[in-house]
Every structure is written in structure tokens, then in C-alpha cells.
Amino acid sequence: MQADLIEDVLCGPAQMFGGSRLGDEELIQLACEEFKGQSFCIVRNWMMLDLLLSDTQEREVRKQGLQPTVLFINHAVFDNEARVQTGDGFITGYQKDFHGCFFESEDALYILAGRGARKHVSLPAFQALSAYANVGITA
Structure with a gap:
């Protein structure tokens, strides 16, 4: 099932979706100049991934000033704080x-390069992906 x-x-x-069309080296140089002092990757x-949460879960996320998207x-490509x-x-x-091409989470700015995608994902699918990817994010 998972x-x-x-x-x-x-x-x-x-x-x-399309992100920045710049090459990696050019993006790194530009980001280091533009976002000096800010955490970026x-x-x-x-x-x-737009998470399909229960009304209660979604209210909790939005109450923190966030959107239910990860x-x-x-x-x-590059993390200026080497996380x-x-x-x-x-x-x-x-x-x-x-x-x-800028996605900001609670902890960092992410510069989206090249092509990407966006989709709605159920909470069980997200949890399965998180477990598979061995990461600690949970909704």
C-alpha cells in the first residue's frame, strides 16, 4: 500500500512549473549577492506538494501564518549554510x-531552478513519502 x-x-x-533558467554557478553567485545574511538553498x-489536511490540521498550519504546502x-545544488x-x-x-522561483519555508528560502511540478497529496501519501525519504517532517 505505501x-x-x-x-x-x-x-x-x-x-x-518552471523555475529559474540560470545555470547553477550563475544562480549561486547571484543568490550569494542578493540574499547575503539569509539562509537559502x-x-x-x-x-x-499541497497537502490535503483535515480542517483542524489546516487551521493549525494557517494559524502559524503558513500554508499547507511543502x-x-x-x-x-547549493546550501549557503551547509545544512x-x-x-x-x-x-x-x-x-x-x-x-x-522562490519558495520560503519557516527556516529558509529555496530558489527553484529548472523544471518542477506541483500536485495535491493526501496526508497518508505524504507520510509514506516522508518515511521513504527518511525525513522528520510530519503534518
Whole structure:
């Protein structure tokens, strides 16, 4: 059952999104200049996951000034605070803001490079993906 949920998240239909078209080195240089003093990470092969939560769970998330959306990242390009290694994948915390190719969670700004996707995901599917990806994010 969990394998089916994960497969649907990773391989099922999704809305395609485009991030920055700049190359990695150019993005790193620009981000280091523009976001000096701010925690940021440049990512590729990403997917925004809009979590389908119960009304109570969604109210709790929104009460914190956040949206019930997380970013599933397959490839970290650069993290200015070295929290993740280049090439690592992970899931962010809930969305604080989203504008163009910038996704901000509670803890960092993520610069979305290249193509990505966005889709709605059930809580059981998200939990299965989190367990599979071995990350500690839970809704």
C-alpha cells in the first residue's frame, strides 16, 4: 500500500512549473549577492506538494501564518549554510511564501531552478513519502 502511495506522488500526474533558467554557478553567485545574511538553498528536480489536511490540521498550519504546502526536493545544488549536501534530497517545512522561483519555508528560502511540478497529496501519501525519504517532517 505505501509503495502505491509513493509511486502516485512521484510518478502520477502533476502540474508542470518552471523555475529559474540560470545555470547553477550563475544562480549561486547571484543568490550569494542578493540574499547575503539569509539562509537559502538552490534546488533542482523539485515538486511542491499541497497537502490535503483535515480542517483542524489546516487551521493549525494557517494559524502559524503558513500554508499547507511543502517542497519535495530531489537534488540540492547549493546550501549557503551547509545544512544539506550537494545532491541530497529532502522535504521542507510548510510554506511561508511563494513567488516566482522562490519558495520560503519557516527556516529558509529555496530558489527553484529548472523544471518542477506541483500536485495535491493526501496526508497518508505524504507520510509514506516522508518515511521513504527518511525525513522528520510530519503534518
